[in-house]
Amino acid sequence: xxxxxxxxxxxxxxxxxxxxxxxxxxxxxxxxxxxxxxxxxxxxxxxxxxxxxxxxxxxxxxxxxxxxxxxxxxxxxxxxxxxxxxxxxxxxxxxxxxxxxxxxxxxxxxxx
Amino acid sequence: xxxxxxxxxxxxxxxxxxxxxxxxxxxxxxxxxxxxxxxxxxxxxxxxxxxxxxxxxxxxxxxxxxxxxxxxxxxxxxxxxxxxxxxxxxxxxxxxxxxxxxxxxxxxx
Numbered sequence: 775x776x777x778x779x780x781x782x783x784x785x786x787x788x789x790x791x792x793x794x795x796x797x798x799x800x801x802x803x804x805x806x807x808x809x810x811x812x813x814x815x816x817x818x819x820x821x822x823x824x825x826x827x828x829x830x831x832x833x834x835x836x837x838x839x840x841x842x843x844x845x846x847x848x849x850x851x852x853x854x855x856x857x858x859x860x861x862x863x864x865x866x867x868x869x870x871x872x873x874x875x876x877x878x879x880x881x882x883x884x885x886x
Numbered sequence: 887x888x889x890x891x892x893x894x895x896x897x898x899x900x901x902x903x904x905x906x907x908x909x910x911x912x913x914x915x916x917x918x919x920x921x922x923x924x925x926x927x928x929x930x931x932x933x934x935x936x937x938x939x940x941x942x943x944x945x946x947x948x949x950x951x952x953x954x955x956x957x958x959x960x961x962x963x964x965x966x967x968x969x970x971x972x973x974x975x976x977x978x979x980x981x982x983x984x985x986x987x988x989x990x991x992x993x994x995x
Contacts, residue, residue: 875983
């Protein structure tokens with residue numbers, strides 16, 4: 775139990791749709807990172823938010839965007855969904871960007 | 887060549903055996919993470935270490951910064967230890983983790 779929750783657990787969308795995934799971090803964790811994990815592969819860094827501002831970004835197109843809120847919750851938004859967006863999306867929270875990251879259970883997104 | 891390499895890729899052992907999973911990396915790091923991922927996706931951070939050795943229960947993690955190598959050991963392994971074990975290292979900017987491919991461990995009763 776890491777104290778990090780994600781919703782929904784599973785989600786099915788069709789190509790072209792938009793999706794919002796949510797993450798609730800531990801209280802006091804001012805940093806949240808989002809990862810995409812395709813089946814059978816390691817997680818790929820999408821971006822990180824620190825104190826409600828984007829603090830770093832991996833090789834993902836602009837249709838992947840995020841928000842972080844003062845109550846330690848955050849969102850990952852994906853527009854114009856593509857089939858390759860089907861994956862497990864993980865969020866991880868920490869205090870600062872060098873501390874141990876605590877991972878949520880993930881949201882499994884399927885794009886048909 | 888991957889910047890973080892793990893071995894073995896798959897490991898099956900009997901309950902009670904001593905388990906070793908290895909991780910080698912080619913980038914300069916400030917710390918290395920060992921994480922555990924259970925079926926269904928949940929990831930738990932086990933250790934973050936920058937030198938020497940850390941122990942938590944039956945889990946021991948060691949790191950040799952000069953050789954750029956780390957090992958995760960499990961003593962008296964148990965079926966509930968069955969999971970994927972992943973090592974990850976932060977980039978120079980610290981906020982992006984570079985992940986190993988993971989080691990799938992199965993402990994048979």
